[in-house]
Amino acid sequence: MFNRRGELSIFRIGLVIGFIGFLAIGAGVVAFLTDQASRQVPLDITLYPNAQPWGTAELRGASRKLLFRVAGVSPDDVARFYQQQMSEFYGNSDFTCVRTPASGEARPERGVPNPIPFQFACLFDRSGFNSTQFTRVVIYPGQPNPDPFLNAEGFTVIVYEQVWQPT
Secondary structure (H helix, E strand, C coil): CECCCCCECHHHHHHHHHHHHHHHHHHHHHHHHHHHHHCCCCCCCCCCCCCEEEEEEEEECCEEEEEEEEECCCHHHHHHHHHHHHHHHHCCCCCCCEEECCCCCCCCCCCCCCCCCCEEEEEEECCECCECEEEEEEEEECCCCCCCCCCCCCEEEEEEEEEECCC
16 A cells, blocks of 8 residues: 555555455445346245145246145134235335225126135235346135035135246
């Protein structure tokens, strides 16, 4: 930092500052690329305890829909679990799971077999600059169906709709 005469060298100070700046820019680029790479996989949210896989409804390159069901638990209890997950995920309780309709049950539409009377939707979103990564959790009471595989009577259905940044 000092020249031969013992004085501060502007040139050497400039080199040190330039080197530190170069390192800071490099660290920023590495952090950005690491963050972008972490968004190229589905955002995994802890599944409700004892929920069993029920199938995959859609599977595309960078999105999927996974179905689960859990017996003997009300949709309200499952929604409370995911509300707690949202509070931990976002670090506060400003974000909430949304019930549709807000109260009561939806009126069944003609021609729609086994209509869902109500549902909760909880959005976990890590999307950022030029990237997408979220999991939408939909919770609703299971409906009876004559097909044994599709029969969800007595269950609460949990759907994970996941979208992430393609590679």
